[in-house]
Amino acid sequence: MALWGDVERAALVALLRHTPTEQGRRDLVQRITERGSVLDLLRERLGPADLFTDPMEDAVREAMRELASWEQEGIHVLTMGDEWYPYRLRDVFDRPPLLFGRGEIIPDDQGVAVVGSRAVSDPGRRVAGELARGLVERGLTVVSGLAAGVDAAAHRAAIRAGGRTVAVIGTGIRRCFPQENRDLHREVADYGAVISQFWPDKEPDKQTFPQRNGTMSGYALATVIVEATERSGTRIQARKAVEHGRPVILLRSVIERTQWARTAARLPDVHVVDNVEEAIALVDEVVDRPNQIEQLLISALGG
Incomplete structure (x- = not known):
């Protein structure tokens, strides 16, 4: 897809303002991908101009004002047609058409999601911290959801280790949930980025957190689940990661405590590990996969 100019970016914002449902937005992404013209779709949605007014011109003008206001506030606005839109997220079928961010956006960011229960145990908190430090040591970004529990432990450990961390949140970029993580929200933006699709x-x-779990799965190279309950939102991320073709790494304690994890463990590219060392070893394999595929292609072509 060609990179978009200011008018196309504004047209997408205007079109999304007239597309209130999540399913409608997914359909919109597909239609934009097929047709390539946001302006045509906006005209189709708003109707033709008359002698005195043009609803599309008015909508685009208002959207341009919104974009300028957000950017003046220090909010990055990334449309699916922008070069700064995250590369891996661009590849998934349910990618959000619009992202808002604070901090440093890196399109080819190499991140691994570390997620789990909000009511984390002390051992789970230690595992999340050890995983985050191991990822930082390898130059990888620690991705999580800025929730209480495992998420907060992973973000804080990455920051203490001097690494990069990215939060994919289930609220708008101006909001913070839970409130106890307000300072952490600012820290993550300082040491990486905070990203929202809302x-x-x-x-x-009840809809925003499952949606952000899907976005986090698409953003990351792989998802590691540290702790979870039977009704944990992390099960949604595990399912989405499988749909996206991303590896899932489950700590054995998750398998022992939840039926959904035992079911998931039978799926392709879902792995069960006993400790942090095994999880990091699997991450190393995931990071090296593109090189392995390239070497196989070279060999097959006789290079």
């Missing part, structure tokens, strides 16, 4: 003032609800 309008900047969006409050959390």
